Amino acid sequence: MNYLDAKSAPAREDRLKTNIAFGGTCAQIRGCIRAGCFSGKGCLNLADRRFAETQGCQFTLSLAILNTLRNAVVIMHAPIGCGACSIGNVGVNKTFKQLRDPSAEGVVWLSTNLDEVDVINGGERKLREAVLYADREFRPETIIVANGCVPALIGDDIDSILADLETQTAAKIVPIHCEGFKTKVMATAYDAVYHGILKKLTKKPERQQYLAESDLDKIREQYRISRNVNVLNVSSMSRQDELELQRLLNAIGLNVTFIPCYAEPEDFEYSLESSLNVSICGTHDDYFVEHIRENYGVPFLIDTIPIGRKNTDRWILKIAGHFGLEKEAQRLIEVENRLLDESLKPFRKVLAGKRAFLAGGEVRIVATAEILQDLGMEIVGFKAHHFDRFIEPMFDSLDNVDDVVIDVATNQPFEQSNLLNRLKPDVLITHTGGNNIYAKHGLPILPLFGPSYNYMGYSGVFEVARRLNRVMRNCQFNKKLSRYTRLPFRKEWYEKDPFAYIKNQDAV
Template sequence: MPYNFKNANLAVRENRLGSITGFTGDLETLVYRSECGSLKNRERCFSQSSSCLSGCALNALAAIRNVAVVYHAPAGCTAMASNDNVKFGQIAARINKTTNSVFVCTDLNEKDTVFGAMNDLRKIVEHTYSTYKPDAIFISTSCVSGVIGEDVDGLADEINEELPIPVIPVHCEGFKSRIWASGFDISDHAVLQGIVKPPKEKRRIINIKNFYESARPQITKIFNEVFDAEPQFLYCNSTIEELSHLSEALATVCICGTLGTYLGNALEETYGVPYVRTINHSGVTGFETWLRGIGKAIGREEQVEAYIKKQREIYIPQIEEAIKPLRGLRAVIGMGPGFTYEIARVLQEFGMTIDYALAWHYDYKYDNGQVPPALEHLLKTSPKDMKVAVADQQNYEVLNILNRYKPDVYFSRHPGTTVWAIKQGYAAVFVADEYTVFGYEGTLSFAKLIRDTVTNRSFEKNLAARIKLPYTKWWYEQSNEKFINPEGKR
């Protein structure tokens, strides 16, 4: 697809990738209809929760060191700012760095929605620069500033001529997409539009798109030893100077295709930086496939095989022993699509059965026009009638499924659904860290974590006995798709 970095607006995933938030069926149907382009969204007539794309976009940009995010929005929209300040400060401290990034809000009110607030926005941007001296300023729209038509793009162009740093407009109107992952693409587009420069030379750098870089020491060691390269983590702890050289990298990789599809494909198509499209690093199969994909892209295949052989001798016997008590266990999964299908694969490698796999949304293709690799791989290695759904973080659907299938364990990457499963009395594993199942050592630890979780059930049983849930017997007797309309009906 063509990439237009002269326009600050970007098509949302519903329009660009055909992404959906409603589906129930089986794995074979989902993949087949994705490949032939017939997959359609099913609307809900009742929704219990949702997420805003602005959180994904602005959190990513605020993670860059020494930048300013100016959010042209009501104060409530920046509730995440204090959390970001603490979180990204702690992440910087882990590598002995500091970050002076700031998150500023223009505090739009009722008067502003009638008369506009462009003069105030200009003053705030100028004051932000004079006070904090950031290396770049991102000016973001919100639902309110988008509805009243504030010309953020025009103001950014004007201030760009006046200040010695990049001033970049970011379009984060939350109402334009139901899919929070559209925010990932919006932040990538802003970086590509205003920060990344055309390449001058190749550097021994591999771009790695992730969230919070908790495996930074392990990945740095692997990249140094196996690939003779340094990882450039995105976006936590990166700097504007480092981001300006993304086009000079040897390759781009990502912890999941959902997070990296726009950046990876855009760098490849625009600047010729190879984007490694494989299943992700989770589990033995995923880790080895991921390493081989990188090795093939940069010509280090021999070194990859030597590393794999050495590590297998150490860890495979331990992993095989650890997964013995897991064989035959039944699981339900509820995560973002970039992890639902990957964790399902890992659990099946452990000998577990997937009763139901729920993804919070689903991209039936990525920016290269292909079905997500994780889903294609899963179809080859799983029962074709494996139950799957696109549940859009709807807890009432999750609890209905748990009550019906009564799995041995529930897996989620979001604490809000994990705790509800525990309240129902089910063992639950909160896969919070994107590197929980990274490499051989992570796979071994994950197997032990599952074993411990399903073995000690006293907490879940005691809590469930003392909790009254808001869901009635009537709801548990219904199909989990009770409030999902047929295709084409709103």
């Protein structure tokens, strides 16, 4: 894979043949996976909807990573509204950054505020002013310029402007081309962000060369690198998640660094002094790790996400396998499983037989279902943001899900509301957003992820069980809401097939 000569990363519709509209059962979708519908053939690639609700774009999702970077200022080259969602990160991201560096600054961003005049004349002047202001006022290590739809449509030559500006700024300038209209697969954002990082921030670190270096020092350094892995974190995970994964890999003798979220720009240089890049989620990282392997020879692992017992076992074993540490890993897994299993017993008593619906990222929902099955619960439905080949290894850890319904939809609460109404689960485990709708179904809701809760590793399984038990003990709040507030969908909608508005490629 090498897209780095291109201005921007390709849309995932094209690169991965990703699908965003599908309704069927798990057995059907697994058949599609085997037949190559989500990869080579891409036969569901152009499926879409006649009715749609709003969803994230690659600009907003790019900010989920960019707003975590330390020592960076983000410039939104766009009209005033683009990236306004950063308002929601002002407080929390400062706190999360400070968990990594107590003196970290909060989130700072500038909007170039393109107006009607700029739409005609171009936004170059404002972009220049914003970059120079950011450099002077905040003295960041890096200035990140994320552009929205408008500069892409008026044809601002952003890369040239920024290359010229970089000669005047102390900060490095990283362009991120993430205009929303380019793709409906919002996960293209990860590629867009990595594209900028790969082009501007990853290079071999400039280490001081010693005139005389003892063999021991050299060997020590080589050993350090040979035992270091980069775990590619995601902004939806917590510091507790990181600490748990670090604990597990430390236990088999590996050292861990986390990128890209909450990293400092120079961390991307040091990340090249590593023996393995470990993705925890294929949806996020394939673009980055493939390019790093190609350009710097660091191998990578993309397999499963360490959520749920079997997935965590598998994740550790795969990593251990790379280093020949299988025995150590087996011992660890055995101890961890024994302790965890014991801790789950009281929750199994309460939760066994309860029916759950899961909605969110393709990898995350299927992995989380493993925890639920571990607790004896029944999976009655899935909704995935999108589908591509990275889902393939995920189903291995689940039993008896062939007939379970699966909806592929980025957000689209109308379909989920219809499904909830049909399936009547006892609990909903869902991605953030849309709970103004789901709460009115009057059922307990557990967030699918949370940057301040632990979900990953063995401790994550216990934490999910514990919280699930808690939310299911009392859902009066949602129950009362369902009694006294109304859903916005007509009753006729609930009589229709939940997938009635999906149009296949023939309809496009």
